[in-house]
Structures are given as C-alpha cells and as structure tokens.
Amino acid sequence: MRTAVVIGTGLIGTSAALALSGRGVTVHLVDHDPSRARTAAALGAGTDEPAEGPVDLAIVAVPPAHVADTLAEAMRAGVARGYLDVASVKGGPKRELEALGLDLTAYIGTHPMAGKERSGPLAAGADLFEGRPWVLTPTRDTDTEVLNLALELVALCHAVPVVMDADAHDRAVALVSHTPQLVSSMVAARLERADETAIRLCGQGIRDVTRIAASDPRMWVDILSANPGPVADVLAGVAADLEETVTALRALQSSDEDKRRGGATGVEDVLRRGNAGRARVPGKHGTAPTQYETVAVLISDQPGELARIFADAGRAGVNIEDVRIEHATGQQAGLVQLMVEPSAAGSLGAALRERGWSLRTA
Numbered sequence: 521m522r523t524a525v526v527i528g529t530g531l532i533g534t535s536a537a538l539a540l541s542g543r544g545v546t547v548h549l550v551d552h553d554p555s556r557a558r559t560a561a562a563l564g565a566g567t568d569e570p571a572e573g574p575v576d577l578a579i580v581a582v583p584p585a586h587v588a589d590t591l592a593e594a595m596r597a598g599v600a601r602g603y604l605d606v607a608s609v610k611g612g613p614k615r616e617l618e619a620l621g622l623d624l625t626a627y628i629g630t631h632p633m634a635g636k637e638r639s640g641p642l643a644a645g646a647d648l649f650e651g652r653p654w655v656l657t658p659t660r661d662t663d664t665e666v667l668n669l670a671l672e673l674v675a676l677c678h679a680v681p682v683v684m685d686a687d688a689h690d691r692a693v694a695l696v697s698h699t700p701q702l703v704s705s706m707v708a709a710r711l712e713r714a715d716e717t718a719i720r721l722c723g724q725g726i727r728d729v730t731r732i733a734a735s736d737p738r739m740w741v742d743i744l745s746a747n748p749g750p751v752a753d754v755l756a757g758v759a760a761d762l763e764e765t766v767t768a769l770r771a772l773q774s775s776d777e778d779k780r781r782g783g784a785t786g787v788e789d790v791l792r793r794g795n796a797g798r799a800r801v802p803g804k805h806g807t808a809p810t811q812y813e814t815v816a817v818l819i820s821d822q823p824g825e826l827a828r829i830f831a832d833a834g835r836a837g838v839n840i841e842d843v844r845i846e847h848a849t850g851q852q853a854g855l856v857q858l859m860v861e862p863s864a865a866g867s868l869g870a871a872l873r874e875r876g877w878s879l880r881t882a
C-alpha cells in the first residue's frame with residue numbers, strides 16, 4: 521500500500537494514519553470538521569491536502585451512524601481501490617450498505633479492538649493497535665485485493681487479524697466491550713451525587729472499574745443502537761447475577777445463622793465465577809491463551825478466492841485467529857495458512873476438503 525485516505529480524523533482514524541505515515545504510506549486526511557484534519561496533519565499523521573487521484577485504501581473512521589453514508593459517498597466518488605470502516609459494530613453498517621444497493625466487492629468491514637475513553641486526534645497514538653486483535657469481516661463478495669489491503673493495514677499497525685462473521689462479531693463485542701461499557705457507566709453513575717467524604721476515598725479499584733465511563737455518550741448511543749439485542753441479552757445475565765447477589769447480601773443481614781451461611785455462599789459464588797472469567801482474559805497485548813494449529817490451503821490466484829475460503833471457514837463455525845499468505849513465485853497459486861484453535865483444526869480441514877479446497881501439510 522502506497523497511499524491511503526482517512527475519513528474521520530478522530531482517535532481511531534488519526535491513530536491509523538500515524539501508524540501508516542510512520543511506515544512510509546502517503547496519507548490524506550479528511551474530516552467534516554476541517555480543524556480536526558489539520559490537527560491530525562500537524563501531529564504528523566499525513567496531509568490534509570486532497571489526493572490527486574484514487575488512493576489504494578480508504579479508511580472510514582466516523583461514528584457508526586455515519587459509516588454507510590460516508591462510505592457510499594466515497595465509493596460513488598471513486599476515491600480509492602479498496603474501502604473499509606473501523607466501526608465498533610459490523611452487522612448494521614453492512615446491512616445499510618447493502619440497502620443502498622452499492623457494489624460491495626471493494627469493501628470490507630473491520631474493527632480494531634483497541635481504543636480509549638478519550639476522543640479526537642489529540643488522543644491518538646501510532647502504537648494504539650500494537651498487538652491488539654483487529655477483526656476483519658469479509659463476505660463472499662469481498663475482492664481478494666481488498667482483503668489483502670486490509671491485512672496490510674493491520675500488519676502496518678502491528679495488530680493481529682481475526683476473521684469473523686459480522687453478526688458473530690456483534691454478539692462477541694456485546695459481551696466483551698458493549699456490556700462492560702454500560703456496567704462501568706452504571707457503577708460510575710452511583711458517584712454522581714455521592715457525598716464528598718466518600719468521593720475523597722476513591723482508590724485504584726474504582727478507577728479501574730470506571731475508566732471507560734468517561735467515554736463519549738453520543739458515540740456509545742450510536743454503538744448500542746446498532747447492537748441492542750445482543751447487549752440486552754448479556755445485560756439480562758448481569759441483572760440476574762445482581763438480583764441474586766442482593767438477595768444473598770440481604771440474607772447476610774439476617775439474625776438466622778443458616779440464612780447468613782446461604783448468603784455468604786451466594787456472594788462467594790459470584791466472586792469465584794468472576795475469578796474464573798477474569799482468568800480467561802488474554803494478556804494485555806492480546807497474547808493468545810493457547811498455541812494455534814495451522815491448516816494450510818492451496819488457493820488459485822483468482823479474484824475472490826481468499827474471501828471464499830474465509831466465508832467457508834465462517835460457515836463451518838470456525839474462527840480464524842491469524843492468517844499468513846505465501847505467494848508461490850512464478851506460479852498462479854498461493855498457500856494460505858489459517859491459524860485456528862487446536863480443537864477446531866480437524867473440523868476446519870474436513871469442512872474445507874468437503875467444499876473442494878486442496879489442503880497441504882503446514
């Protein structure tokens with residue numbers, strides 16, 4: 521990739537632009553608030569001068585509600601060879617784009633799992649995505665060239681590509697991002713009218729739990745509006761735990777010893793389940809909890825092959841954790857190495873063979 525345009529030069533757009541500029545890509549910066557594009561340019565993220573012709577990749581980093589319109593405008597103007605967005609939700613924007621009747625072969629939905637509670641270009645950093653998962657949601661229609669451009673962006677940002685279906689992504693982030701945001705906000709909301717004597721005692725625990733409660737409410741209303749069902753489902757589980765914990769705590773206030781013992785067991789149960797969940801959170805920089813196994817597949821050098829293999833893996837219910845592509849020089853073929861959880865390698869291999877793919881020893 522030699523040239524890119526970033527549309528929406530806030531936290532995420534400017535961070536991607538800084539990483540790309542730092543690695544030699546010419547980046548054009550566009551924002552509907554020109555002062556933000558100027559700020560990003562002043563930070564070294566690129567130039568706010570328009571590109572003279574189509575660039576290699578357009579990165580749309582605007583709030584989720586504006587993604588489809590912004591992409592449609594850029595695609596109609598032909599500003600790039602490939603287009604992607606970075607919105608925190610994937611199913612809604614994809615369906616909006618489909619409804620607009622655009623040719624989506626040049627588009628791929630993506631989502632870097634890295635961010636901050638602060639917005640705008642001044643909060644950006646070139647290393648924001650280092651070692652973090654970056655979700656790619658190719659479909660059957662996605663051009664191989666566009667998928668490769670997205671993989672190149674992820675590599676240039678030193679992030680880790682994770683291929684997923686858009687709706688599976690939305691269910692996953694409901695659990696690991698969207699519900700935690702709401703719960704953090706709800707805990708922080710208890711402080712709004714709290715007595716100053718309590719506020720003075722705030723220590724590291726409340727700071728850890730409420731950091732993301734400082735996030736931009738308008739952005740989060742956009743995100744949650746595009747993923748309400750899956751978030752409500754996870755939050756209902758949290759509500760059930762809350763109700764049981766309140767009951768357990770009330771039992772602890774009882775003068776009856778048996779009830780108190782039951783209450784302590786109830787409270788301990790939620791704390792222990794919390795320990796178990798916390799132990800599953802991967803290392804800070806996205807280090808994988810397990811070694812992956814490689815499924816190597818021969819693909820012909822034809823448009824759409826890579827997208828087709830990802831779609832087939834998605835259909836087999838297998839998450840691709842990482843991917844490597846070897847282009848056999850002088851041959852009209854390439855070897856794709858799909859890294860998956862060891863328990864999924866067998867079923868992925870079988871599903872791909874069934875669909876006519878040729879597998880090789882990794």
Ligand SMILES: NC(=O)c1ccc[n+]([C@@H]2O[C@H](COP(=O)([O-])OP(=O)(O)OC[C@H]3O[C@@H](n4cnc5c(N)ncnc54)[C@H](O)[C@@H]3O)[C@@H](O)[C@H]2O)c1
Binds near residue numbers: 532551607608634
């Ligand atoms: N903040 C996070 O932690 C995070 C993480 C991953 C992905 N995302 C996603 O990245 C996207 C951007 O989020 P952000 O945190 O960088 O927000 P931000 O508020 O920092 O930046 C958004 C920028 O888009 C500009 N903008 C809005 N509408 C526009 C339009 N129609 N055309 C051009 N520019 C427009 C705004 O002026 C602003 O500069 C969102 O879709 C969000 O869901 C955010």
Ligand SMILES: O=C(O)C(=O)C[C@]1(C(=O)O)C=C[C@@H](O)C=C1
Binds near residue numbers: 607634637638696732
């Ligand atoms: O670290 C933070 O401040 C974030 O909230 C980042 C976070 C997340 O939940 O991990 C928030 C929303 C994004 O879509 C991706 C990342």
